[in-house]
Amino acid sequence: MPRRSMNEDDSLEDFSAREITLDGVTKVVHVAGAGPAVIVMTEMPGISPHVARFSRWVRDAGFTVYMPSLFGRDGAVPNPEEGAAVFQRACVSGEFRAFAAGGSSPVTVWLRALARLAHQECGGPGVGAIGMCFTGNFALTMMLEPAMLAPVLSQPSLPLNDPAGLEIAPDEIAAVRQRLEREDLTVLAYRFDGDKICTAQRFAAYSEALGDRFVARVLPDSAANRDMPPFFAKNVPFPHSVVTVNLIDEAGQPTIAARDEILAFFGKRLGL
Numbered sequence: 001m002p003r004r005s006m007n008e009d010d011s012l013e014d015f016s017a018r019e020i021t022l023d024g025v026t027k028v029v030h031v032a033g034a035g036p037a038v039i040v041m042t043e044m045p046g047i048s049p050h051v052a053r054f055s056r057w058v059r060d061a062g063f064t065v066y067m068p069s070l071f072g073r074d075g076a077v078p079n080p081e082e083g084a085a086v087f088q089r090a091c092v093s094g095e096f097r098a099f100a101a102g103g104s105s106p107v108t109v110w111l112r113a114l115a116r117l118a119h120q121e122c123g124g125p126g127v128g129a130i131g132m133c134f135t136g137n138f139a140l141t142m143m144l145e146p147a148m149l150a151p152v153l154s155q156p157s158l159p160l161n162d163p164a165g166l167e168i169a170p171d172e173i174a175a176v177r178q179r180l181e182r183e184d185l186t187v188l189a190y191r192f193d194g195d196k197i198c199t200a201q202r203f204a205a206y207s208e209a210l211g212d213r214f215v216a217r218v219l220p221d222s223a224a225n226r227d228m229p230p231f232f233a234k235n236v237p238f239p240h241s242v243v244t245v246n247l248i249d250e251a252g253q254p255t256i257a258a259r260d261e262i263l264a265f266f267g268k269r270l271g272l
Contacts, residue, residue: 010049010075022113030067033059036270037118039066043133045083046072050244061263064122083231099161104141104168112145119147128266133157137167143176150269153189155198164201180213192239194221223254
């Protein structure tokens with residue numbers, strides 16, 4: 001994959017922008033590649049060049065990427081003011097539960113339907129998904145959809161007002177655990193040790209809820225790229241985004257090892 005600047009807007013010209021209507025709701029989904037489906041859910045404040053780069057890595061590993069537009073300007077490098085406005089709108093949107101623990105964001109119903117559609121279109125044993133930051137927990141809730149086989153939680157950050165809270169209803173996470181055990185599946189999760197949003201308390205809560213089916217990876221802060229875009233430099237000035245903004249794109253880096261582990265996880269579960 002050719003290197004692109006992470007400081008310039010990404011045209012996403014190598015993705016097909018599809019309007020997909022599910023359960024009466026239409027969203028743009030950027031699709032690329034061939035092979036089993038993987039849904040890549042963007043971090044705040046939208047599909048940035050860093051998120052698109054990760055999706056291209058997934059595509060080039062042999063998967064069909066479905067990258068739904070959930071908020072923000074697709075492909076943009078947002079300035080701090082624009083990014084903050086996107087964040088504020090998402091926090092009050094009826095699609096997300098930014099501040100309430102013990103329940104899933106309504107948008108996950110649509111995302112589960114997307115997983116079903118992607119499985120129908122791409123075939124294979126099932127679908128993988130990764131959520132990041134604001135969407136970090138969504139891949140776990142999507143395990144309520146039988147087509148979902150490979151969930152990855154990257155720095156899951158909701159609810160924002162409860163460091164130990166889980167953005168999923170108790171009965172839903174109980175159902176997910178039962179499925180994980182019944183089908184011998186696991187959940188991969190990543191965070192930086194010093195992350196002030198996705199905390200150690202949250203990972204402890206996941207571990208308590210899911211037992212050894214929750215496979216946690218905690219990277220040292222020293223592994224993070226500190227050359228960050230303006231929005232992150234102002235609003236998230238600490239290690240946070242494991243496979244996007246804070247990834248160091250060099251061989252031997254812990255963040256590259258995390259990326260490769262995720263790709264291998266998708267490959268194992270989805271039959272590559």
